[in-house]
Amino acid sequence: MNIKICKWYNNADSPVLLMVDDLANVWVDTSGNGKVGLGEDWGYDKNNKNSSYRYLNEVILKSYPNIKTTFFVPLGPRVGMIENSNIKFISKRIDCDEQTKSFFRQINDSPKYEIAYHGTTHGKVGKTTSDFIQEWELYQSLDQAIESINKGKKIYKEVFDGYPKGGKYCGYKGGKYGDESIDQTGFLWWNRYFNKDMGTASKCDIGKDFNPLTNFDIKIFGKNNVIDIPATVYGGMFNGCVHLNINTIKGIAKSILKPWLINKKYKELQYLLNNKLVISIQEHISPARNDSRRQKPNIFDDKESLHMIFEYLKDKNVWYCTGTELAEYYFIRNNIRIIKKNKQFEIEVMYDKKIQNKNITIKISNTSAEAIILPNGIRMKGNKNVYNIPIIDGVYTII
Ligand SMILES: [Zn+2]
Incomplete structure (x- = not known):
């Protein structure tokens, strides 16, 4: 008789997490009509009729009650994308009033959801979109980074009655002091990298050192062994196969190749399952920005793609979990x-x-x-x- 500790809970092939970035107390009035339109708010409109949070629940997740979501929330006030924009942008802290506090708190209280740390302002705006500096890149010293995180943790505690267990760098940019600042502020887990999908991962920052067997799995960093959960799947991974413009030659070619293209994408998911790797699906709560561009990926543009991912995983041996549940299981199995x-x-x-x-x-x-x-x-x-x-x-x- 032999007893083996399983890699994942319930002996699953892969843990599955939906990661939704930038839920925040923000509204971008892109239509300019003074009313919250579909896709315009990042959490500001709470659970109202046109809110993004309601869209996530009613349109994206309704048929998939087992999926768990980890939200990465800038505690605010979250800055826009550029300075001097003509588009009305409302942004406040998540502890600005009791109603807002209770909206965010009830999300975190649900066993299906977790609210993780994602900085305070998210960074600093400039004249153009490319001048934007991400929050951790702004820190000039380790002390400054730690001081800012501790201020953020205080806001978090005020709203959620406890400290965040995990989080993510804004824009996946840790800057010079990122890893050490996270290591020294008591986080159990962190999301440092977005490895996208098989096709693009080998071409991104990690470059030639890319190895899917390690980059799509959990790692640790720092003196305190912070658990590093990567983002591994682009929520819009099927967009190129389903959003086809058949008025172009490229679109016609793609529509002929559609079954082949879709199958190629399914194989990427199957690879993660076959190798017991993490399936963490990267999304944003809203496409709306004040620089007239669309935030990608987002749950509105990726509706069909997300449904194809969820449908594929439905009959697979997976474990739906939050970031903290995953990190805790990993920690326990190693200790x-x-x-x-x-x-x-x-x-x-x-x-x-x-x-x-x-x-x-x-x-x-x-x-x-x-x-x-x-x-x-x-x-x-x-x-x-x-x-x-x-x-x-x-x-x-x-x-
Ligand atoms: Zn973000």
């Missing part, structure tokens, strides 16, 4: 040891960190075992020798 003695075992815990979800999945092989009796006497049945068990002091018995 426990199973001590086996005949048909019994104990779990040695080698950490003193506060972990919320203390569960682990094990697979018992070469056995006709039917169940496990937990140290507290509860009998637990497995599924094909796979058991999701809580970590408790004492002796587990396999029967």
Whole structure:
């Protein structure tokens, strides 16, 4: 008999996370009519009829109740994209009034959602879009970065009654002091990279050192082993196959090749599943910007693409989780040891960190075992020798 700790919860092939960036207390009145139009708000319109948050729930996620979403929220006031824009842009902090606070708090309180840290202002605007400097790139010293994060964490605590467990650099730019500032401010996990999809990843920043088996998996960094969850899937990955302009030669060619193009994209998802890698789908809550461009990817333009991804994953062996659930499982599996003695075992815990979800999945092989009796006497049945068990002091018995 052999007991193995599974790579992911429930012995899944891949963890699946939807990552939605820039939910914030922002409204960009792109139509200029003084009313919130579809796709214009980033969270400012809360759960009202035309709000982006409602669109996410009603249009994108409605048929997929198992999908969990991690929002990356700039606590505000989030800056625009350029200075002196003619487009009306309203931006406030998420703790500006009780109603706003409770809107963000109820999102984080839902087991389906998590609100992660994404800076305060997101950066500094300039004359043109390319002059924009991302928040972590603005820091001139480690002290300055830490001071700013601590200020942000205070706002977060005021709204959510606890500190953020994870987060992401604005624009994936950590600057000179990013990693050390995260390492020193108590985060369990962070999202440092967007590896996009197979086709583009090898051409992006990571360049020739790119190796999908490591770049699409979890890594750690810093003295405190911060868990680095990459973003691995572009939410609009199918747009090139479904949004075709058949009035152009390229569009006609693509429509002929459509089944082949779609299949190629499915293979990218299948690659992640086959290799037990992370499927973290990157999106933004709104396309609206005050520089007249569209923010990409966004849940409005990528509706069909997201549905194709979710539909594909529906019957696969995946684990839908939030960033913190994923990080905690990774942390636990690397910081426990199973001590086996005949048909019994104990779990040695080698950490003193506060972990919320203390569960682990094990697979018992070469056995006709039917169940496990937990140290507290509860009998637990497995599924094909796979058991999701809580970590408790004492002796587990396999029967
Ligand atoms: Zn952002």
